[in-house]
Amino acid sequence: MATSIPAAHPEDFTPGRPVVFRNATVITVDTPGIIQGGDVLIADDKIVSVGVGLAVPEGTVEIDATGGILMPGMVDTHRHMWQTALRGYGGDWALSQYFVFYYLQHGQVFRPEDIYAGNLLSALESVDTGVTTTLDWSHALRTPDYADAAVQAFKEIPGRFVLGYGNYLGAPWEWTADPTFRTWVKNHPQTDMLGLQIAFDVPDSEDFPEKAAFDFARDNGLRATTHAGVWGATTDVGLGHMYKAGVMTDQITYVHSATLSPDSYHKIAATGGTVSVSTESEQSAGQGYPSTWELRKYGIPASLSMDTSVWWSADFFSAMRATLSSDRSREHLEAQAKGDTVNVNQLRAEDVIWMATMGGAKSLGMEGKIGSITPGKKADLLLIKNDQSPAMTPILNPTAHVVYQAGTADIHTVVVDGRVLKFDGKRIGLDIAPARDAVAKSVEYVRSQLGEEAWEEGMHPELTPTERIPNPYGYQDEE
Incomplete structure (x- = not known):
C-alpha cells in the first residue's frame, strides 16, 4: 500500500533543509536511465542519492512527484539575453533585417541600463x-560598464549563468587587448553560478586577426563561442x-554550424568542438538548415539554444520539439529524393533531451557538475507535473x-543549486514587477530614440512583391 506524502508548502524550503522528490518518473540522462516511481534526495547544493524508496534524514521536505517527470534542469548555450527587452519586435524579420537593425542602425542606442533590463527579464x-x-x-558590451549591467541582472536572479562577453561594434583582437577589458576580466572571478566566456565571430578574410582573441581566451582559461556556418556571414574560410592557426580546440562552441563543408565538420x-543548434532561429532567420542531421554523421556533440526573444520565445520544450522534427523532416526529404523510405527515425526524443541537458553542460565545460541527475552533481532539477492537464x-x-x-x-518545480525557485507552478520570492518595469522604461527610451516612423518600419519589413505561378x-479569381 502506497504511503501518503504530506503536502509541501513554499515556506518549507528553508536554507540547508534537505528535499526529496517522491514517486517520480525520473529521467536521469545517466545510468540507470529512466526510473519509474523514483526518488531523488538533495541537500544543500548537491544531489545526494537517486533510487526507489530512499531513506531520508529527519526533517526532509517531501515533494509528491506522483504523475510527474523529474529531469535535469535544461541548459541554453546561446541566447542574446539583452534583446529580450524587445521581445517579439522582429518576429517577421529575416537575418539581414536583424543585422541592419542591431549592427548598422539602432543597436548603438542601447545603454547599460537597457542591457540590464533585457537580462533581468530573460534571467527570470x-x-x-x-x-x-x-x-x-x-x-x-561596448565597455565594461555594459558588462557590469549584464552581471548585475544575474546577481538578482538566482539561476546559473555564463556571460559570453562580446562587442559587436569593435574588432575582437582590439577589444580583448584593451587594458580596461583585461582589468575587468581579472576582477571577475568565475563561480559555479556565474561563468565567463568570450563571444565573437570569424568572418571571411585573407588574414586572421581574430587569432589574438583566441590566444587571449586560451591564456586566461576562458572558453570561446562563435557563430559559424551562417549563410552569407561566417563560412568555411574562417574555420x-x-x-591552421591551431585554435580549434575542445574549448570552442560553434553556434549554428548550418552551412559548413564536410571538411569543416x-x-x-577532430578537435573536440561542440555545436549549439538554434533550430527555430535557423528555420526562420536563414542561417541554414538546422544541423543536427549533419552533426550526427561526424559524431559532433550538440547542445540546444533559443538565440533571441526578439524573434522567438525562450521555451525549451519548443527547442527540443523543433529540433527533433527538423531532423526527421530532413531525413525523410533526403530519402525521398532518392526514391527511398525512412523506416526508422535515427534521432529520438531521448537524444534531444540529452542535447538540452548534458549536451549543454558539455558545451559549457560543466559536464562534471550539471546536466544529469547523478549523485554528487549540482542539484539543478525540473519537475514536470500538472494534474489538471489532459496532456x-x-x-x-x-x-x-x-x-x-x-x-x-x-x-511544477524548478531547483537551481539546491534552491527551490518555483513550486506548484509558482515562483518563490521572484516577482516579475522589477523586470517588467525595467523593460518598460527601456522600451520607452529605445522607441523614443528611433522615432515612431522608424520604430514601425523596423517591426514591419516591406514585403517583396511576388507573383503566383502560372x-x-x-485561377478562380481570374476573369
Missing part, C-alpha cells in the same frame, strides 16, 4: 521555464584559418512525453 524567464543554466551571448569533430496523462513513453506532450505550463487550368 529562464528559471521560470526550467532553463537552469543559460549562456548569455552578450555581444552588445580554415582557425584550424571533420575539423570540429499529462497517461505518461507511457517519458522521453517522448517531455518533447512532444509537455510544455511550460506543466512546470496555372494552365486558370
